[in-house]
Amino acid sequence: MQTKDGYELGIDDAELAEHLQQIINQQPLNEQRALIKVLSAQLGFSVLDFAAALLFVYKPDADTLNNSAQTVNTNNLRSRTTFRSVRYRLDVGSQHNVCKEQIQAVLIEESGVDKKRIGRIDIRHNYTLVELPDGMPADIFQLLSEATVADRKLALKRVKSNRRRPREA
DSSP states (O other): OBOTTSOBOOHHHHHHHHHHHHHHHHSOOHHHHHHHHHHHHHHTOOHHHHHHHHHHHHSTTSOSSBOTTOOOOHHHHHHHOOOOEEEEEESOOGGGTOOHHHHHHHHHHHHOOOGGGOOOEEEOSSOEEEEEESOOOHHHHHHHHHOEETTEEOOOEEOOOOOOOOOOO
8 A cells, every 4th residue: 555655555554544544433532632732732742743652652663654765854845745725714803912923822722733834824903814724624623613812712714715717808
């Protein structure tokens, strides 16, 4: 089995992927997600770091991605990787005395999204527009909708694209 990044997964890795998929699809993981968020915020590690550490606990001596033939430079990979983002509207703005850092902190804390994947934050008078990664799970969307900044709920709403069709001559 090959991943979208071109890595070849061994048989054990395919079984692990299938097992993880079953757990995610069948188990309510809300308590585990909440614990990871708290630990992530307290210790200053990303959610991905925690996932890697938990995988190490599960499979400490294995090379989970059989990539011995090629070494990946993660800095180059990050710079070439572009993430699709979606624009959302938050019900807080400059009239509520919020700043970008406050909004960014809540987004990171509640959703676990990497700081680098939060796009432009545009604070308007009574609302804010923010770009977040595409494909947000429904439970994270719900958490963000109910999260508060400056004692106001974010009330997150997806903003539809405002692309105009080119005029015909």
